[in-house]
Amino acid sequence: MGVLNVTPDSFSDGGQWLDPIAAIAHGREMVAAGATIVDVGGESTRPGAVAVAEAEELRRVLSVVEALAEVVQVSIDTRNAAVARAAVAAGATIINDVSAQLWPVAAETGAGWVAMHMPAEPPVMQQHARYDDVVSEVRDHLVERAETARAAGVSEVWIDPGIGFGKLARHNLLLLRHLDTLVATGFPVLIGTSRKSFLGVLAPQGDGTPAATDDRLEATVATSTWAITHGVDVIRVHDVAPAVQAVRLAGEAPAPSFATGGSVR
Numbered sequence: 001m002g003v004l005n006v007t008p009d010s011f012s013d014g015g016q017w018l019d020p021i022a023a024i025a026h027g028r029e030m031v032a033a034g035a036t037i038v039d040v041g042g043e044s045t046r047p048g049a050v051a052v053a054e055a056e057e058l059r060r061v062l063s064v065v066e067a068l069a070e071v072v073q074v075s076i077d078t079r080n081a082a083v084a085r086a087a088v089a090a091g092a093t094i095i096n097d098v099s100a101q102l103w104p105v106a107a108e109t110g111a112g113w114v115a116m117h118m119p120a121e122p123p124v125m126q127q128h129a130r131y132d133d134v135v136s137e138v139r140d141h142l143v144e145r146a147e148t149a150r151a152a153g154v155s156e157v158w159i160d161p162g163i164g165f166g167k168l169a170r171h172n173l174l175l176l177r178h179l180d181t182l183v184a185t186g187f188p189v190l191i192g193t194s195r196k197s198f199l200g201v202l203a204p205q206g207d208g209t210p211a212a213t214d215d216r217l218e219a220t221v222a223t224s225t226w227a228i229t230h231g232v233d234v235i236r237v238h239d240v241a242p243a244v245q246a247v248r249l250a251g252e253a254p255a256p257s258f259a260t261g262g263s264v265r
């Protein structure tokens, strides 16, 4: 899943794809690089982010969703029911819901639904990074939401532990270490570690200072590879080409040279 933030303020690519023409071109580039889903978002949900007005969010995403839906499966990254509904009408087939509350819209529209764990709204979520057992608390919350959605008639449901959403580095690491607990629920799992700040801290620069957002590619690929090899179904990344290589090497996608190449070294 390639990330397409049509926002001025996303934590790693804010402003880069705010112009719809640039956004659509970047979406197409990600498809050419091997993305099978493009995740279009019009609101940053980084820690501390303030909610965007509905009309503005709609203005940012709709033309982009419509154009990209002609060439790839599109998910809409939103917490707003009206935006989700309009994006599905424009061609999106998945609602990527960091609030894990929009299953009624998925049920009503027939879209797939991603339920992500976030313990509180972005402006205050880091104050809620308190868990006795982060792995079982996140799992129980997601399973409850996913089962509710299934019972409401949503046919495709993914669960996502919400790396970095109301979590400290140690919580993110525990969730990564125990992905099998999420996989064992039987719901397909989606995960997004891409460029997130805990990677900068855990894989710092040579002088020990945290790696900047644009210097977290290796850590993103490492954690994404870990996730794929531990049963995760979808990885959400900004840099699609290296992630696709990682997925291929992990044996989860057809890799022609491996499949056919007895003599390939």
Ligand code: HH2
Binding pocket: 003, 005, 007, 009, 010, 011, 012, 041, 043, 044, 045, 046, 077, 096, 097, 098, 114, 116, 160, 162, 163, 190, 191, 192, 193, 236
């Ligand atoms: N992370 C972000 C946004 N949406 N959706 C899912 N399902 N899982 C995630 O981990 C996830 C997500 C945050 O990343 P990004 O979109 O790059 O940043 P911002 O929220 O600042 O736009």
